[in-house]
Amino acid sequence: MTEEEIRSAVALAVEALREKNPMAPSITNTVTQDFVANAQLAVGGSAAMLYMPDECESIAKIAPAFYINMGTAMPFYAETLPRAAKALHENQTPWVLDPVGIGLASLRTEILKQLKIFKPSIVRGNASEIIALAKLWELIEDVGGQVRGVDSTEKVSSAKASAIELAKFTGGAVAVSGEEDFVTDGKEEIQCAGGSELFTKITGSGCALGGVMAVYAAVASPFIAALTATTMFNLAGIKAAAQAPKPASFKVNFLDNLYELKSAEVAENFRVVGSFENLFNGLFRSGYEN
Amino acid sequence: MTEEEIRSAVALAVEALREKNPMAPSITNTVTQDFVANAQLAVGGSAAMLYMPDECESIAKIAPAFYINMGTAMPFYAETLPRAAKALHENQTPWVLDPVGIGLASLRTEILKQLKIFKPSIVRGNASEIIALAKLWELIEDVGGQVRGVDSTEKVSSAKASAIELAKFTGGAVAVSGEEDFVTDGKEEIQCAGGSELFTKITGSGCALGGVMAVYAAVASPFIAALTATTMFNLAGIKAAAQAPKPASFKVNFLDNLYELKSAEVAENFRVVGSFENLFNGLFRSGYEN
Amino acid sequence: MTEEEIRSAVALAVEALREKNPMAPSITNTVTQDFVANAQLAVGGSAAMLYMPDECESIAKIAPAFYINMGTAMPFYAETLPRAAKALHENQTPWVLDPVGIGLASLRTEILKQLKIFKPSIVRGNASEIIALAKLWELIEDVGGQVRGVDSTEKVSSAKASAIELAKFTGGAVAVSGEEDFVTDGKEEIQCAGGSELFTKITGSGCALGGVMAVYAAVASPFIAALTATTMFNLAGIKAAAQAPKPASFKVNFLDNLYELKSAEVAENFRVVGSFENLFNGLFRSGYEN
Numbered sequence: 001m002t003e004e005e006i007r008s009a010v011a012l013a014v015e016a017l018r019e020k021n022p023m024a025p026s027i028t029n030t031v032t033q034d035f036v037a038n039a040q041l042a043v044g045g046s047a048a049m050l051y052m053p054d055e056c057e058s059i060a061k062i063a064p065a066f067y068i069n070m071g072t073a074m075p076f077y078a079e080t081l082p083r084a085a086k087a088l089h090e091n092q093t094p095w096v097l098d099p100v101g102i103g104l105a106s107l108r109t110e111i112l113k114q115l116k117i118f119k120p121s122i123v124r125g126n127a128s129e130i131i132a133l134a135k136l137w138e139l140i141e142d143v144g145g146q147v148r149g150v151d152s153t154e155k156v157s158s159a160k161a162s163a164i165e166l167a168k169f170t171g172g173a174v175a176v177s178g179e180e181d182f183v184t185d186g187k188e189e190i191q192c193a194g195g196s197e198l199f200t201k202i203t204g205s206g207c208a209l210g211g212v213m214a215v216y217a218a219v220a221s222p223f224i225a226a227l228t229a230t231t232m233f234n235l236a237g238i239k240a241a242a243q244a245p246k247p248a249s250f251k252v253n254f255l256d257n258l259y260e261l262k263s264a265e266v267a268e269n270f271r272v273v274g275s276f277e278n279l280f281n282g283l284f285r286s287g288y289e290n
Numbered sequence: 291m292t293e294e295e296i297r298s299a300v301a302l303a304v305e306a307l308r309e310k311n312p313m314a315p316s317i318t319n320t321v322t323q324d325f326v327a328n329a330q331l332a333v334g335g336s337a338a339m340l341y342m343p344d345e346c347e348s349i350a351k352i353a354p355a356f357y358i359n360m361g362t363a364m365p366f367y368a369e370t371l372p373r374a375a376k377a378l379h380e381n382q383t384p385w386v387l388d389p390v391g392i393g394l395a396s397l398r399t400e401i402l403k404q405l406k407i408f409k410p411s412i413v414r415g416n417a418s419e420i421i422a423l424a425k426l427w428e429l430i431e432d433v434g435g436q437v438r439g440v441d442s443t444e445k446v447s448s449a450k451a452s453a454i455e456l457a458k459f460t461g462g463a464v465a466v467s468g469e470e471d472f473v474t475d476g477k478e479e480i481q482c483a484g485g486s487e488l489f490t491k492i493t494g495s496g497c498a499l500g501g502v503m504a505v506y507a508a509v510a511s512p513f514i515a516a517l518t519a520t521t522m523f524n525l526a527g528i529k530a531a532a533q534a535p536k537p538a539s540f541k542v543n544f545l546d547n548l549y550e551l552k553s554a555e556v557a558e559n560f561r562v563v564g565s566f567e568n569l570f571n572g573l574f575r576s577g578y579e580n
Numbered sequence: 581m582t583e584e585e586i587r588s589a590v591a592l593a594v595e596a597l598r599e600k601n602p603m604a605p606s607i608t609n610t611v612t613q614d615f616v617a618n619a620q621l622a623v624g625g626s627a628a629m630l631y632m633p634d635e636c637e638s639i640a641k642i643a644p645a646f647y648i649n650m651g652t653a654m655p656f657y658a659e660t661l662p663r664a665a666k667a668l669h670e671n672q673t674p675w676v677l678d679p680v681g682i683g684l685a686s687l688r689t690e691i692l693k694q695l696k697i698f699k700p701s702i703v704r705g706n707a708s709e710i711i712a713l714a715k716l717w718e719l720i721e722d723v724g725g726q727v728r729g730v731d732s733t734e735k736v737s738s739a740k741a742s743a744i745e746l747a748k749f750t751g752g753a754v755a756v757s758g759e760e761d762f763v764t765d766g767k768e769e770i771q772c773a774g775g776s777e778l779f780t781k782i783t784g785s786g787c788a789l790g791g792v793m794a795v796y797a798a799v800a801s802p803f804i805a806a807l808t809a810t811t812m813f814n815l816a817g818i819k820a821a822a823q824a825p826k827p828a829s830f831k832v833n834f835l836d837n838l839y840e841l842k843s844a845e846v847a848e849n850f851r852v853v854g855s856f857e858n859l860f861n862g863l864f865r866s867g868y869e870n
Contacts, residue, residue, distance in 0.1 A: 052363050052398070101630075104630075331827065342653050342687055
């Protein structure tokens, strides 16, 4: 895709979601479900959260997109997640995986291993989570290092290789959240600046971002969906922080801004760094941060 | 009841709840529990959410009212819901059923079938859910048609017959939420206009409405409770939308307005369309939408 | 500790938390997780909520502090809570117990009995809950009386003896929430006035308080952690109520104020009533309310 095509596809996704209101059901953590659902609704999508294995499987067969967030795993997740992911994969339904808390303990790790073969269309996480998932799925070499549950201890730049390998493996997109976000489909590479430090003072912005990617995945390719959602969050975050530099007001303003963003401004708010064809030729390497 | 009696009973319910602060415990979905509880508190009630079968059964025996929302069913609901509903029925405790997600899959359907004999005092749902419940309980003929989980694909007017049959069966009230809400006890029929399109841009207003009906059911008849809650929501919704036409601010303002509504304005904010005695004589039929 | 030492330790705790951002994981109820996490983040801590027995046990072994709130008990709590509490006790990790809903039914009571030997560093509750826990753990005589789930039917003053016995037994601190809060380590006694009636019109302020005590317990002694959190809530509550006397706006403003409080003002906003050495000599007794 040319840069022009990418920007135009993003603008189109913003508009298509508001027009079609597709529902992306979620299996997601109990802490941030309210925020995830309200973010999905604010951008024009529709939301439903589920737990039961049979329900998740049957709705996965008819939904246009789906969101799986490992967050607050419960015992029945051992059955629910693989059944839902299998149905999604078999129906070629786009789905987003947020491997929150990867490495915490055995059940979670076991489930995440099982999900590999069902290739999530989008993987979203902070740098630590993306690196940990690439290691768990043996897509990069595990040279040690620690993952600390839900907080990122790694810089975005250090997760680029993992993100690219994950995207190549799934054939979809990977988004790494951090001070400057990174979105790739294994070929194109986008940097998304913006956002606000205040995102670290409210809970669930990462989860909400994953949920919003899922609703966009119902109207756009995984790469465009990941990019559109990331850019929306950065832009709405900048505006909200300018309106009120306090966490709870920031959250209210953030959702209000998500609702009001214009497609044209979203389409301008990211930086196309280059494609890996160029990257691997070293032509653009000087522009990189790592 | 005369129209005058209905309006006066609504005003009384608004005041009685604020004075007595009764608690209506809930078994309700994890997505919107915060909103449900805050709405119950804003109107003067008290809230508690529970999951355990024994706890739900024992509190159902002493609570003045109860709320059951199928929302995010979990495996243990198979035991929790029937035991709670049985205890409520045996103790003649008013309870509200919100059949969210009816038809999604087998466990949920199975549980909803079992709840029939425990006759909920109030059934609340969107048009699709009310029609689906009336079909499931074999109160109207099933002539096909689809239900799409938590979103309504039907107009309120198309659910009137189902609502009336449900109310006649339970001996309680039924409220159908939509662009213009419909509340009936199987004899009286009320239209409640108001609200705001912004209710569709935040999650949980339907769940919160069910929870608020439950606290009113602790101080008023099922019919008056359903009507009072519906009218409060419509009125607070109108005011909140006028204050800020953005979803997250709307939600904050909506709860603030619920807290501040005067009993007199609530008592004036619905339209008594007629009673079915008249309806069946055809006298008022021209005034109906369906 | 002298009064001067207490005030200086509180100021230090406020600053240390903002500097170090420690995470206090929680096993806490689904209703108020969002509020708990956002309150923990607003004061400078970090949050993670968990359910799985193995995850809770393994994270309990490495976390600097932990929060256990009985709230919406689920069947697997029977395994999760004792395993987490045992790991916390064995690792001498400070942890906060909020015995919400004590006395509701058999599983919850059974679990709370088992937790006694793992001595929570801080017990937080309303007067009814603190009395009920002291009775359940046989630290005071059970002379009858009723507990009504999550609402307090007792005055703070009536729970002082129970609080003191609990603190002596655990070797930690106990905080009783009410119109005027009471914090003790079994020796020192502090009264914390402030807050707002509006706390009773929003859900979860007690849960959030427990969660905030847990993050402070990662940087201060249980007594100073309980006192700092209690004082922060009272002060932020006063300010928020002055800004907007409506529940949902109050909640937003409350979190914003938590984020902005200065350590110096927190350190001045409680009243050191005396220590029990004095108390038991009767010297200060005239200053007491009960």
